[in-house]
Amino acid sequence: MKEVLDKYITYYKQLVPEATPKELSFMCEGACIKTYPKKSFFLKAGEVQPAMGFVYEGLLRRYYINEKGNTITTGFIPENNYAADYPAFIKQKASKYFIECLEASVLVELPYNKIQESYQKFQNTERYGRLIAEYVLTLQTNRTESFLFENAEERYLNFIAENQNLMHRISLTHLSSYLGIERQSLSRIRKKLTRE
Amino acid sequence: MKEVLDKYITYYKQLVPEATPKELSFMCEGACIKTYPKKSFFLKAGEVQPAMGFVYEGLLRRYYINEKGNTITTGFIPENNYAADYPAFIKQKASKYFIECLEASVLVELPYNKIQESYQKFQNTERYGRLIAEYVLTLQTNRTESFLFENAEERYLNFIAENQNLMHRISLTHLSSYLGIERQSLSRIRKKLTRE
DNA sequence: TTTTACCTGTCACTTATGTGACAAAATTAC
DNA sequence: GTAATTTTGTCACATAAGTGACAGGTAAAA
Numbered sequence: 001m002k003e004v005l006d007k008y009i010t011y012y013k014q015l016v017p018e019a020t021p022k023e024l025s026f027m028c029e030g031a032c033i034k035t036y037p038k039k040s041f042f043l044k045a046g047e048v049q050p051a052m053g054f055v056y057e058g059l060l061r062r063y064y065i066n067e068k069g070n071t072i073t074t075g076f077i078p079e080n081n082y083a084a085d086y087p088a089f090i091k092q093k094a095s096k097y098f099i100e101c102l103e104a105s106v107l108v109e110l111p112y113n114k115i116q117e118s119y120q121k122f123q124n125t126e127r128y129g130r131l132i133a134e135y136v137l138t139l140q141t142n143r144t145e146s147f148l149f150e151n152a153e154e155r156y157l158n159f160i161a162e163n164q165n166l167m168h169r170i171s172l173t174h175l176s177s178y179l180g181i182e183r184q185s186l187s188r189i190r191k192k193l194t195r196e
Numbered sequence: 197m198k199e200v201l202d203k204y205i206t207y208y209k210q211l212v213p214e215a216t217p218k219e220l221s222f223m224c225e226g227a228c229i230k231t232y233p234k235k236s237f238f239l240k241a242g243e244v245q246p247a248m249g250f251v252y253e254g255l256l257r258r259y260y261i262n263e264k265g266n267t268i269t270t271g272f273i274p275e276n277n278y279a280a281d282y283p284a285f286i287k288q289k290a291s292k293y294f295i296e297c298l299e300a301s302v303l304v305e306l307p308y309n310k311i312q313e314s315y316q317k318f319q320n321t322e323r324y325g326r327l328i329a330e331y332v333l334t335l336q337t338n339r340t341e342s343f344l345f346e347n348a349e350e351r352y353l354n355f356i357a358e359n360q361n362l363m364h365r366i367s368l369t370h371l372s373s374y375l376g377i378e379r380q381s382l383s384r385i386r387k388k389l390t391r392e
Numbered sequence: 393t394t395t396t397a398c399c400t401g402t403c404a405c406t407t408a409t410g411t412g413a414c415a416a417a418a419t420t421a422c
Numbered sequence: 423g424t425a426a427t428t429t430t431g432t433c434a435c436a437t438a439a440g441t442g443a444c445a446g447g448t449a450a451a452a
Contacts, residue, residue, distance in 0.1 A: 064345075072344050087334040123319045130326035133333055138283040140336040147343040148268050148376045149260075152439075172400065180344050185439055187401055348409075368430065381409055383431055 004033050004056045008108040011054065011080060015131045016124050023122040030114035036101045042083050043099040048092055051109040053083035058105025059169055062097050063177070073178040076102075076166055083107065086136055102170065152181045153189050200229050200252045204304040207250065207276060211327045212320050219318040226310035232297045238279050239295040244288055247305040249279040254301020255365055258293050259373070269374040272298075272362055279303065282332055298366065348377045349385050 005028050012027060013019050033056075036042060042060060043049050060077040062085070074097070077083045088095040092112060118125040146155050156179055160167060176186035201224050208223060209215050229252075232238060238256060239245050256273040258281065270293070273279045284291040288308060314321040342351050352375055356363060372382035 064341075066345055074341070074344065086330070087337050090330050090334070119323070123322060126319060126322045126326060127315070130322060130329055133326055133329035134282070134286050137329055137333040137336060138286075140333060140340055141283050144336060144340045144343070145260075145270070147340070148270065149262055171398095173398090182440055183400080184402080184441080188439085191401080367428090369428090378410055379430080380411080380432080384409085387431080 001033065004106060004108060005031070007056055007080070008054050012128060015135075016128050019124055020122070023118065023124055026114075026118055026121065027110065027125075030118075031108050031110045034107050034109055036105045036107065038101055038104050041098060041100050042105075042107065043085065043095055043097060045096050045098055046094055048094055049085055049089045049112075051111040052089065052115065053099075053107040053109050055079050055081055055083055056106040056108055058101060058107075059103045059166075060099050060105060061102050061170070061174060062099045063174075064097050071177060073174050076163075076170060076174075076178070078166060078169075082132070086133070102174075147180060152179060152185060153193070155179050156186065156189055157193075197229065200302060200304060201227070203252050203276070204250050208324060211331075212324050215320055216318070219314065219320055222310075222314055222317065223306065223321075226314075227304050227306045230303050230305055232301045232303065234297055234300050236297050237294060238297065238301075238303065239281065239291055239293065241292050241294055242290055244290055245281055245285045245308075247307040248285065248311065249295075249303040249305050251275050251277050251279055252302040252304055254297060254303075255299040255362075256295050256301060257298050257366070257370060258295045259370075260293050267373060269370050272359075272366060272370075272374070274362060274365075278328070282329070298370075343376060348375060348381060349389070351375050352382065352385055353389075 008031070009024055009028070012024070034053075036058070042053055045065070055077055057079055059079075060083050061073055062075040062077065062083075063071050063073045065071050077099070083099050085095040085097045085099070088097075089112070115125075115129070119129065146158065150158065156175075159175070159179065172186060173183050176183045179186065204227070205220055205224070208220070230249075232254070238249055241261070251273055253275055255275075256279050257269055258271040258273065258279075259267055259269045261267050273295070279295050281291040281293045281295070284293075285308070311321075311325070315325065342354065346354065352371075355371070355375065368382060369379050372379045375382065
């Protein structure tokens with residue numbers, strides 16, 4: 001319990017070192033800790049995401065099912081990251097994503113209203129919000145560029161290099177859809193790489 | 197001169213309706229208006245972007261030259277948008293992008309230091325920064341998804357639908373590299389579409 | 393333990409996209 | 423207005439990736 005909030009607070013302080021005790025306690029009092037079993041959902045398509053979810057422990061996957069019925073993974077969310085569909089959460093609109101637990105997970109959840117309230121009360125939390133948005137924006141930009149600048153094989157190699165810790169926790173099927181290719185293509189790439 | 201700042205302020209107020217006269221005058225006093233001829237650069241690869249550039253008039257293009265020497269367009273920036281390499285600007289790191297004027301352009305520029313200063317002085321500007329970051333994040337997310345969910349033809353059709361006003365202002369070559377395909381492929385797609 | 397569901401590797405075939413080359417058209421510079 | 427440059431459309435061919443199918447492997451459920 002205490003360690004869980006500690007990790008959450010540590011992450012906050014990392015981005016906003018000038019954080020005051022007042023806002024930290026506000027962040028903790030407003031938050032609740034939830035446990036999710038494997039295969040359960042943090043968010044389902046059609047729902048409005050009620051709270052930001054900081055992953056204390058576990059691994060989640062964000063995916064989308066398109067008109068053709070294909071399941072497309074758009075992200076993996078391990079410890080020390082926020083589970084969210086940002087664009088939809090910001091506007092409190094229904095999401096088209098599922099966020100599912102690949103492993104049993106523990107999240108610290110801060111409801112939308114509490115976040116808005118904190119923006120009114122404390123200048124630092126507004127900064128926290130800005131820094132998170134800027135951070136996610138940077139990640140997203142890198143991802144877009146990976147599609148423009150790299151082919152499937154390069155995207156795969158970069159993913160391994162940057163996510164060694166995740167490799168053994170996710171399936172090939174999920175990874176291929178994250179990389180924007182078919183499972184068979186990823187299989188083909190791996191085969192080619194082992195030959196080289 | 198006055199209209200230029202008016203447009204810039206109107207944009208600000210749109211995002212932050214609660215803006216105070218104080219912060220508005222701070223934003224104006226710190227800003228300067230610059231004119232760029234066609235083909236000139238707002239930013240060059242290797243430079244640190246010194247200021248955010250609000251486009252009052254004109255059209256710019258952000259592009260990147262990769263190791264293979266290919267030029268890849270990552271965005272078009274028309275009136276009422278900010279010209280920037282966000283991730284690099286935020287951290288004041290050297291950019292790898294060129295931002296070039298496709299048309300003669302007029303920009304309102306607010307230096308990095310002024311922005312940081314305003315974050316200290318006024319709570320609202322921090323909000324402005326957050327909202328801009330969230331807005332750009334949403335755009336970026338949509339763009340990433342377009343690569344995952346759509347094929348080249350669909351990306352092209354969506355681009356036309358959402359940017360009728362830009363279509364006649366940009367070249368096919370630039371558009372194809374923005375869509376992540378070769379010029380010939382775009383040509384092929386257009387040919388196929390006219391047949392249908 | 394057995395059954396079931398899911399995951400993975402592989403194949404043959406199809407389709408989409410990249411590549412290099414060339415000429416016509418449009419734009420720009422002189 | 424003419425020459426130089428850039429942009430565009432097109433082709434033939436090469437490569438990359440998608441598709442549907444099937445079998446073996448692995449992990450979860452009964």
